[in-house]
Amino acid sequence: MTQADFVSLVMPFKDKVFRLAKRLLVSREEAEDATQEILLKLWNNKQKISDYNNVEAFSMTMTKNFCLDRLKSKQAQNLKIVHSNYQDNSHSSLQKQVEARDSVDWVSSIIETLPEQQKIIVQLRDIEQYDFAEISKMLDMNETAIRVALSRARKTIREKLTNTHSYGIK
Amino acid sequence: MVLNNIENLLERYDNAETTLQEEAQLRAYFSSDNVAPHLEHYKPLFVYFTNTQQEAFTKDVPLNTKKKTRLYQWISVAAVAVIMLGIMIPQAFGPSEQEKEEALLAYNKAMDALSLISIGMNEGKEQLNTLSLVSDNFENGRQGASRLNEFNKAKSRIFKNN
Missing domain, CATH: 1.10.10.10 (Winged helix-like DNA-binding domain superfamily/Winged helix DNA-binding domain)
Known part of the structure; x- marks a missing residue:
């Protein structure tokens, strides 16, 4: 599997992984690190990827487990609380x-x-x-x-x- | 009618009985501007869901192949090999027992020869001592001769005065 194949496989759900990580870890930086970690794990096991029948569901499970582990670990104690960036598109007053x-x-x-x-x-x-x-x-x-x-x-x-x-x- | 429908959907939504299509309908209703006043408090919830959906992961992920770490592994293997050779080579190609004995023999012979020379040297040094004794006597004789010289000067002065 080449890098381009991998990117096109991962592209549809990498944002979902990120958002789930952010929901659990709260901080944007933490969530970015977690997402990176998960994508790298997938990349390193790219030989096995074709064996999974649903890569997206598999990745989401991985994300959930990874984030819960992180929350348990001591590293998570210095999490920063950052609220999501909310964009208002409405044209109200x-x-x-x-x-x-x-x-x-x-x-x-x-x-x-x-x-x-x-x-x-x-x-x-x-x-x-x-x-x-x-x-x-x-x-x-x-x-x-x-x-x-x-x-x-x-x-x-x-x-x-x-x-x-x-x-x-x- | 529409409002009735929405209220009904909300009821089922809270019981987690709605389908994805019905939830999409709810989202569409609450993102519009004409939300019934008594349902106003639901609006932020659905607006939040819609907004959060757009958040994207923007960080780049470095997808390295593993070549670098393999190179380091081979360097460490090479280093170990070099150290092993450094220990093995002197042992394998060093002097054998026989060569050591020969070397010891040659050393002893050389020591014998050297001690012989040293004995000869000591004998020669003793002869040199007698020579210095001779030189001492000679010096004494010379001093005696110089005294005789003084005596002659004094004698000539006496004879001149006569």
Whole structure:
């Protein structure tokens, strides 16, 4: 497998790997390092790549495991908390833009407070839009368990978001 | 009607029962500008999902082949080989037992010859001692002769005065 083949194989999902890593590790730098590490691991095992029937799902599983390991390790203790760069494309008034930015940042910090498992599922389902069969393959869980976890996560997010919206409680 | 549908979808969304298509429908509804006021608080959630989807990995990944590390491995192998040869060669090509004995014999012979020469030298030095004794006596004689000379001067002065 040449470098070009590898790049074209990896291209469709490298951003997804990065976003999942960022969801778990929070810091952009950490997530970049993790993504690099995972792509290099794939590259070094490129002979075996054709044996995997779904490289993307395999990579996502690898990312999940790698990031959880990193969170456990001591190196992760000096993680920086950096919020995602939010871009507002709407053409509403400044007041509304500021408000929207605040609540969107708030969504990201609500998701940060979820347990790791739910974080991963929300990331895979709501952001990357994988179907439940794929997620269950990636996480090695059955679909019902995933649905339950996702439902809990969504309800938690909605509850906190509603509180913030109605009473400004953070 | 549309609102009813959306509320229904949201209910099912919270129970994680929606399909991907229905979720796309929800996203499309909340990214539009006419969101019903009582559903306003859902908006940031779906806006956030849509925005986050666009975040991309921009860092370059160096896809090196492993040639460099292999070169280092071979250099270390070569270094070990050189050290081994450095130890082996002097042992393999050094002097044998017989050669050592011959060398010892030659050394002893040379020592014998040298000690013979040294004995001869010592004898010669003793003869030199007698020679220096002779030279001492000669010096004494010379001093005696110089005294005789003084005596002659004094004698001539006496005879002149007479």
